[in-house]
Amino acid sequence: MPQHNRKVEIGQMDEARAAEITAEGIGKTFGAFRALKDLSLDIRRGEFLTLLGPSGSGKTTFLMILAGFVDPSEGRLMMNGKDITNIPAEDRSYGMVFQGYALFPHLTVEQNIAFPLKVRRRTPSDIKRRVGAMIERVGLGGHEKKLPAKLSGGQQQRVALARALVFGPSVLLLDEPFSALDKNLRAMMQEEVKRLHQETGTTFVFVTHDQSEALALSSRVAIFNHGELLQIGKPQDVYERPASRFVAEFLGEINLLPLEHVSRNGSGATGRFEDRAIIFDQTAEKIGHEAVAAIRPEHMHLTETPPAGCNAITCCVEGTTYLGALTKYHLKTKTGTQIAVSMPTAAMSSFHPQKDVWVSWPTREGFLLPAGK
């Protein structure tokens, strides 16, 4: 493509405020290793989509394919209905925040943020205005003339965000941007990114291996493992109704009870665990005779006598962990299944169970997962 047309293309892509992207059957092989397998996914206009998974799950490979730095081995990528599979990174014109920020070490804060505008041959006055506004927006006033090495981690992060957003990209890609920050700074930057998403209205695609970050920030979360997309949905849906055991366990601690004699019952189901009937108000369509009950620790309660109207099992207390606001109980059922229950510490002040207790949870909480791994 001649240079002349390329510039026009960049200009046009800038016009579209927020883009929608469709991945159709994307696959990527590195030698004998299949990093991504037949991935199909819609990224909606203006949403905050998080790609979540352990390392090696394919989430970063997919982000690099979106950015155009890596070519997919199969499948295609559509943006706003146009095939962009073969458009190189420099012509896609997306904003990107890299792990470790990748600031230009020889350029000042101002020059770093001005770089994408200079590439687009904006006028000096336009560049000055936009860079000034962006520096203001991310709270870097007074640091304009500093080199990146003179800034703290959080400030470098802000420069990276400003540089990626200053030219009004239709998509912002973020590759584990907070992994180098300490806990407090991380929380602050998460708020900042959330605010920038709302202000710009741009489509954000965010990669992380931190499930709490994913749940806190996203409009939707896509969970990856071994190069496959396992589930995509709103944070609440994937957390409370995971489709598989991996998703259930990756999103947070969960208790798993093997059930027998499971049978559907209207929209719900019943099963047996250690001679107790376990009831579910809702269940997925496909559930076999044997299944696993999955209940988050925060949905379970401890009592000394069996409560009415709840699922309940007996356990003995093995130990407790004090976590400040929460206290976590480590329990074991009669047949040896491990259970963890977190209760507000304030509610437990008058309750000091020593041995056998009742663990209960409402029938609307908890869900069934297929037996086996």
Next chain:
Amino acid sequence: MIAKPSGKFLLLAPLLLFLGLAYAVPFLGVVRWSFTLPEPGIGQYKAVFSDPLVRSVFLRTLRICLIVTVASLLAAYAIAYVWVRGTRTQRMLAEFCILVPFWISVLTRAFGWLALLSNRGLINTWLQAAGIIGSPLALARNELGVIIGMTHFLIPFAVFPIASAMRSIDERVLLAARGMGASRSRIFWTVFVPLTYGGLIGAALIVFVFALGFFVTPAILGGGRSVMVAELVYLRIFQSPDWGLGAAISVILVLFIAALLALMRRFIKPAHLIG
């Protein structure tokens, strides 16, 4: 086992002893000659700055060294780029081209260039046989020959610091520039090259300092017609017994190089020079 600090100095002792006996003591002797021969005083230093012949040799040396430095840097940058960022085959080829000249003695290489560049050398013979030129081109036994020979010798010394600077560039910084829409040439000139300035300065100083003291290559490829400072010292001491002037020129050269090295330390860490 880790040696105590005093133990480490003990390990350095043979080197310090050798440097002291082989360099420091003889150099002090040279300094003494420069102030005592043929008679005590600073007359030889005055002569260095007033003698038109000595002055022209100094100016020629500086000119040749500057040209050689620029030429070596340009060639070394290209070689280092291929060596650091090329494909596997390109890297191996670059490594071969850097290391093989390293293993061949400076004398052999100077005579090799003479065989290529002299009036009856390969280049002139071929060009004449092909009918491109009538009479041989003056490629050797002049300044051009000296510059070609010295540049060839010094390129590897420039490659190491430049390649070291190129290797330490974070690949993601270049990706980031691409992602922002920058063309390859813009990335090269506004990101890649500025990030190698440290290596370039180090390489320039190394090449320049080495070039200042060159003796064999200018003596052979210059054919006595483009004498450089080191050769002048040799001539003064061995051919026209004028030890005092030769010594004074040596002392000035050593001081000049020491000043350049001090300057280099301010720009670049010694470790970067080795790669």
